[in-house]
Amino acid sequence: MLGIALKMLFRDRAKYAMLVCGLSFCSLLMCQQISVFCGLMMWTTATVRNIGAPVWVVDAKVEQANEVIPMRQIEVERVRSVPGVAWAVPLFIGMEQARLADGSFQNVQLTGLDTGTLTGRPMEMRAGRIEDLRLPNAVIVDQVAVEKFRKKGIKIQLGTTFEINDKEARVVGICHAARSFFGQPYIYTTFDRAMEYTKPTRKQLSFVLAGPSAGVTDEELAARISRLPGLRAITKDNLFWLTVLWYIKNTGIPISIGTVVILGIIVGIAIAGQTFYLFVHDNLRFLAAFKAMGARMPTLAAMVLLQAFSVGFIGYGIGVGLVSWFGSVVLVKEQPPFFMPWQVPTFVAIVIVFICSFSALIGLIKVARLEPAVVFR
Amino acid sequence: MSNLAINVENVVKSFPAGDTRTYALKGATLDAKFGELLMIVGPSGCGKTTLLSVICGTLKCEEGRLTVFDHDLRAMKEGQITRFRCENVGFIFQQFNLIPTLTAVENASVPLILNGVSTAEATRRAGEVLEKVGIGEKRHSYPSQLSGGQQQRVAIARALAHEPRLIICDEPTASLDAATGQKTLDLLKSSALQPDRCVIVVSHDNRIYHFADRIAEMEDGRVTGIHNDPKNYHHA
Ligand SMILES: Nc1ncnc2c1ncn2[C@@H]1O[C@H](COP(=O)(O)OP(=O)(O)OP(=O)(O)O)[C@@H](O)[C@H]1O
Ligand SMILES: [Mg+2]
Numbered sequence: 001m002l003g004i005a006l007k008m009l010f011r012d013r014a015k016y017a018m019l020v021c022g023l024s025f026c027s028l029l030m031c032q033q034i035s036v037f038c039g040l041m042m043w044t045t046a047t048v049r050n051i052g053a054p055v056w057v058v059d060a061k062v063e064q065a066n067e068v069i070p071m072r073q074i075e076v077e078r079v080r081s082v083p084g085v086a087w088a089v090p091l092f093i094g095m096e097q098a099r100l101a102d103g104s105f106q107n108v109q110l111t112g113l114d115t116g117t118l119t120g121r122p123m124e125m126r127a128g129r130i131e132d133l134r135l136p137n138a139v140i141v142d143q144v145a146v147e148k149f150r151k152k153g154i155k156i157q158l159g160t161t162f163e164i165n166d167k168e169a170r171v172v173g174i175c176h177a178a179r180s181f182f183g184q185p186y187i188y189t190t191f192d193r194a195m196e197y198t199k200p201t202r203k204q205l206s207f208v209l210a211g212p213s214a215g216v217t218d219e220e221l222a223a224r225i226s227r228l229p230g231l232r233a234i235t236k237d238n239l240f241w242l243t244v245l246w247y248i249k250n251t252g253i254p255i256s257i258g259t260v261v262i263l264g265i266i267v268g269i270a271i272a273g274q275t276f277y278l279f280v281h282d283n284l285r286f287l288a289a290f291k292a293m294g295a296r297m298p299t300l301a302a303m304v305l306l307q308a309f310s311v312g313f314i315g316y317g318i319g320v321g322l323v324s325w326f327g328s329v330v331l332v333k334e335q336p337p338f339f340m341p342w343q344v345p346t347f348v349a350i351v352i353v354f355i356c357s358f359s360a361l362i363g364l365i366k367v368a369r370l371e372p373a374v375v376f377r
Numbered sequence: 378m379s380n381l382a383i384n385v386e387n388v389v390k391s392f393p394a395g396d397t398r399t400y401a402l403k404g405a406t407l408d409a410k411f412g413e414l415l416m417i418v419g420p421s422g423c424g425k426t427t428l429l430s431v432i433c434g435t436l437k438c439e440e441g442r443l444t445v446f447d448h449d450l451r452a453m454k455e456g457q458i459t460r461f462r463c464e465n466v467g468f469i470f471q472q473f474n475l476i477p478t479l480t481a482v483e484n485a486s487v488p489l490i491l492n493g494v495s496t497a498e499a500t501r502r503a504g505e506v507l508e509k510v511g512i513g514e515k516r517h518s519y520p521s522q523l524s525g526g527q528q529q530r531v532a533i534a535r536a537l538a539h540e541p542r543l544i545i546c547d548e549p550t551a552s553l554d555a556a557t558g559q560k561t562l563d564l565l566k567s568s569a570l571q572p573d574r575c576v577i578v579v580s581h582d583n584r585i586y587h588f589a590d591r592i593a594e595m596e597d598g599r600v601t602g603i604h605n606d607p608k609n610y611h612h613a
Contacts, residue, residue: 001491004483008478011479012478285472285474286476289470289474289476290487292435293462293466293488294461294464295459295463296459296460371435372435373435376426376430376471
C-alpha cells in the first residue's frame, strides 16, 4: 500500500509540486538566513580567529573582541609574572588611515605583532615572507587590501608603498586573513613600528596574548591572570562566544534575521500544511474506500505519513541543496557573509520534520474520524 | 456449510438527529443464499444502503442478529471485522470510487495488496481479472480516460480480484445509461456469480430487476416482501 500511497502523491502533480515548492522555499529561507547570520557572526570574530592566541588579556571593562581599551605596556610584564604563563606578548590593534599614492584615504585595521616572536602572524601567506616584517617600514597586507586598493586603481604587489599617518609603509608580503565585520583590510606590522605609525599616547597596548606552560589549561591560566587587578583574561573560545553573544544582544541583527526565519516557518506551515490538508481532504473518499475494503488504520496512517515525509524530504533536499550551492559560490568571494555549520541544516531538518508531522497529523485526524460507510454516499 | 450465506434478523440501526434519533432500520430481516444474486429494492430513504453497510460491517447495528458466513458479526471486534471484510467482501460503488491517480490495473490490484499479496503478483492477477471483464487492453489507462461503463468494469474487476465470497453493489447502474447498465449487470452476473458466492445488489433501476434471482422489497426500515420470480416483478 505504500507504493500506492506514493503513486497517489506523485501523480497528483499540481499538489505535489505545490507541496515541494512550499517546503523547498521554507527550507531555503531558513537555511540561507541562518547561514548569513552565522557568517555575520564569524565576521565579528575575525580578529580572534586571525590572531589565534590561546589566552587574551584585556582591560577589565572590555566586553568583546572588537572593543579596545588601551592598556599600559607594563601590563605585559605583569602577565608574565603570573605562575603558569609560558609566554606573554603585546598586540596592537587600531583603526588607522592609509594614504595612497593618488592621495585617497583608506581605513585599515593596523595590527602590531610582537617584534621578537611575531605571535599572531597571518596563517596563510600568498606572497613574500613573514620574517621580512622586521625590515624597515615593512608591512604585510591582506587580500582585502589588495582588492580595495585595486578598486581605487592601485595594484598592490611586493614593494608597493603607501603612507600610514604620514609615515611610509612598504609591502613585503600579502597574506590571506578572515574578513572583518566592517571589511577594513588588515595591515600587519611589528608592535614597535605600530607605535611609530600611531600618535603617541600613554596607553597603547590593545591586548596581551598569553600561552600556558605545560600542565596548565587555558581556562586555568585565564582564571589566574584575571585575578590581577584591572585585567581580564579570556580564552580564545570564550572570547569568540562573548563577541558573538555581544552582537546578538546589542545589535538588531538577530531580530531582523529571526523575523525572516519565523516567516519561513510560517510560510512553510501555511503552504505545506494547507496543501497537504487539501490533498488528504481530496483523497478522503478514496481512503474511505480503502477502509471499507479492509485497510486497517495503521496502514492508512503509514500511507499518510509516508506522503507527508516524502514531500518533506524532497523539499528539504532542494532547499538546502540550493543554499549549499549558493554558499559554495559565495564562500569563494567571502561576501555576502555566509557560514553553514552542520547545526544549520540539522535545525532546518527538525523544523521540516515538525511541519510534516503537523500536516500529517491533521490528515490523520481526518482519516481516523472517517466512517467507512461514507463510501456508499 | 449451510446454504445460507447471510442471515439478518430484526436488525435495528439508528442515527442521531438533533436531540432524537432517526431509525434507518427498524427490525429488518433478510436471508441471502450462496450462488444467488439478491436484489434489494425500495423507495429512497427506506434503509437499503444502511442495511448493506450493516451486512458488510462498516456500520454497527444496535439490535438483532447478524450472521455472515457463519460469523456472528456483532460479536467480533473492530479489527476482526476489518480483516473479515478485507478477505471476504468485494465492493462496487455507485460512484465507482476508482482512484484517479491509479491506472486500471493498479486500482484493481488494491484489494489483493491489502490481503498481503506482493505488488508484482497483485498486478499480474488484477490484469487477468481485467481480461476476464473485457477491458484488458485498457489496463494502463487512468479512470479519466475511460467511459462510465469501462470504469464500472474496472470497479467490478477490483471487487472480484481477491475472489471474495460476498460482493456488495450499491446502485451499480445509477451513473450509467440504460444499455451500459444492462451490460454491466450481465457481466456482473456472469463473472461474479458462482456456487460459493453471494452477490447483493441495491437498486432503484427496474430495468435490471430481471437479473436478480430473488428480490427483497424494503420500506421504512423493514424488509416487506421477498419475490422469488423477478421476471414477473413489477414495482408498486
Ligand atoms: N450517517 C447518517 N447519519 C444520519 N442519518 C442517516 C445516515 N445514513 C442514513 N441516514 C438516514 O437513514 C435513513 C436511511 O438511509 P439510507 O441511506 O439507508 O437509505 P436508502 O434506502 O439507501 O436511500 P437511497 O435510495 O436514497 O440511497 C434515511 O432517513 C437517512 O436520512
Ligand atoms: Mg442508498
